[in-house]
Amino acid sequence: MKLYDCTTAPNPRRVRIFLAEKGIALPTIQVDLRSGEQFRPEFRAINPACTVPVLEFDDGERIAEVVAICSYFEATHPDPPLMGIGAQDRAIVAARQSRAEREGFWAVAEAFRNSTPGLKGRALPGPDDYEQIPALAERGRTRVARFFEAIDRELADREFIAGDRYSIADITALVTVDFAGWIKLPVPDECPHVRRWHKAVAARPSAAA
Amino acid sequence: MKLYDCTTAPNPRRVRIFLAEKGIALPTIQVDLRSGEQFRPEFRAINPACTVPVLEFDDGERIAEVVAICSYFEATHPDPPLMGIGAQDRAIVAARQSRAEREGFWAVAEAFRNSTPGLKGRALPGPDDYEQIPALAERGRTRVARFFEAIDRELADREFIAGDRYSIADITALVTVDFAGWIKLPVPDECPHVRRWHKAVAARPSAAA
Numbered sequence: 001m002k003l004y005d006c007t008t009a010p011n012p013r014r015v016r017i018f019l020a021e022k023g024i025a026l027p028t029i030q031v032d033l034r035s036g037e038q039f040r041p042e043f044r045a046i047n048p049a050c051t052v053p054v055l056e057f058d059d060g061e062r063i064a065e066v067v068a069i070c071s072y073f074e075a076t077h078p079d080p081p082l083m084g085i086g087a088q089d090r091a092i093v094a095a096r097q098s099r100a101e102r103e104g105f106w107a108v109a110e111a112f113r114n115s116t117p118g119l120k121g122r123a124l125p126g127p128d129d130y131e132q133i134p135a136l137a138e139r140g141r142t143r144v145a146r147f148f149e150a151i152d153r154e155l156a157d158r159e160f161i162a163g164d165r166y167s168i169a170d171i172t173a174l175v176t177v178d179f180a181g182w183i184k185l186p187v188p189d190e191c192p193h194v195r196r197w198h199k200a201v202a203a204r205p206s207a208a209a
Numbered sequence: 210m211k212l213y214d215c216t217t218a219p220n221p222r223r224v225r226i227f228l229a230e231k232g233i234a235l236p237t238i239q240v241d242l243r244s245g246e247q248f249r250p251e252f253r254a255i256n257p258a259c260t261v262p263v264l265e266f267d268d269g270e271r272i273a274e275v276v277a278i279c280s281y282f283e284a285t286h287p288d289p290p291l292m293g294i295g296a297q298d299r300a301i302v303a304a305r306q307s308r309a310e311r312e313g314f315w316a317v318a319e320a321f322r323n324s325t326p327g328l329k330g331r332a333l334p335g336p337d338d339y340e341q342i343p344a345l346a347e348r349g350r351t352r353v354a355r356f357f358e359a360i361d362r363e364l365a366d367r368e369f370i371a372g373d374r375y376s377i378a379d380i381t382a383l384v385t386v387d388f389a390g391w392i393k394l395p396v397p398d399e400c401p402h403v404r405r406w407h408k409a410v411a412a413r414p415s416a417a418a
Contacts, residue, residue: 057297068304075296087284088266095277133344
């Protein structure tokens, strides 16, 4: 089994943090996204979607979705649990993770990819070229601000994104906050609970992954 | 336990099909999205994101994400399995579901919400108003076409989206195809495998849910 990764990219960092929390070490192959290695025929044969992370199983099957990769390791290495304990808690963690991904992580990606000069014509990851849409960059920034406000209200009563235990929802939200720094969208002073929470999760050794 | 639903909307239909496949009947409350019931204070108190489906547990906790809701019932009603069997298969199903959701379902939603006259100023679901972006509607249509091509290549060798067993990935892709019909994007003749697969999954009794 091996992991295709890129240490400078936010999406594979979600998997790296998850593995670090579990204490799992995997053979890893770096794919240099900045030089366009993901578009070379060798990598397209591995993942036609031209994205990392990719987990390759020993039988050659591959999966290229962050939460799916994490769910595999949650099943094979249940301790510490990062995706909830019991049916209801697992569903709550999944829901909070999913919301953080859609409203947070993808909104930052939308703002970043639609405004960064070096990504002209590359507004979406993947094999197809899409022009940047400036209005979408702007909308992304607004959505990220709304996301911070939403989790601030929730973190007023909770230690972590999905309750009183650190989970994959914290990993997605942490990487979202750090990714938002790339487009100069820091957590605002008006979100003290997010700042408190971010300080705590960013101080965990796994955050360096 | 109860489910907040809207029988005319594609996203809650994913949950309804999942429950029908499992043979689960739940007390259901209809929320009339067309008359704006999701924005009334009564429903905002239930889900501040103003979306359905919402699953309410007996202890009052609520979750509003389709896959999270399905994962709860997969855990409590494992037969028939709709999210894979064993760690690797479950991860593969999760990855195919996630890809179908992002590249298929949300791309259709993007095309639909950014072009439908009745949704002016409502380009995203949720409590906040966002203007339509015509370029995003067009990009959504292109992405849906790419998604159909991608799954056509895969369905050449597989009976179902995630392999040889019907799964939640088929449910997401089925609802995506039917939703694409709303914006007059039928499965093209050049995708015979998608047409064969769609005919089969649409003929299952659950598809009427």
